[in-house]
Amino acid sequence: MAGFGYIFEAWDAGIIAFLLPALRIRWGLTSLQVGYLASSTYVGFLFGALIAGAISDRFGRKNVMLWALVLFCLASLAGAATNNWHQFFAIRVIGGIGMGAEAALLSCRFCRSSLALDIEDALRHLLRVSSLLASWSQRSSVILSFRLRQTNGVTLLSSQHFR
16 A cells, blocks of 8 residues: 555656646746746645654554545645646645655655664665656656647647747
C-alpha cells in the first residue's frame, strides 16, 4: 500500500509538465502564473511534511498516511473540475499537503520495515524501491499523456506549445 504513495507523487510530478502548456493557452496564463501552478504542489508539500509528524504521533502513522493519500487523490480529482488557474492553484496546494504528509511518513515506514538491517542497507532498500516505483509511474504518465493528446480540442503535445 505504501508504494502507491510514491507512484502517485511521481505521476503528479510528471503529468503536470505535459498539462501546463495546454493550460497556458486555454486560460491565457502568463509565465509567472504558469510558474505558480508548477510550484503549487510543493508549497502544500512543505506544510504537509511539517505537520505530519505531530499529527501522526497523536493519531498513528498508518491512519495519517492513509488520510493524506486520500486527501491527495481527492484533490487530484477535484483539479479536473476547475475552471480557472486560481482554483487549480488552491486545489494543488491542498493536494500537496496530502502529498507532503504522506511522503514524510512513507520514508519512515520503509526505513522502519528495514530495522533489522543496518542504516546503509535500509537507505539502499529505500532508494531501490522508490526509484523502481518512480520510474514506472514516470513512464506510465508519459504513455498516458501521449494517449490523451487531444483534450477538449487542445493538442497537448504540439510543437507550438513548447516554444
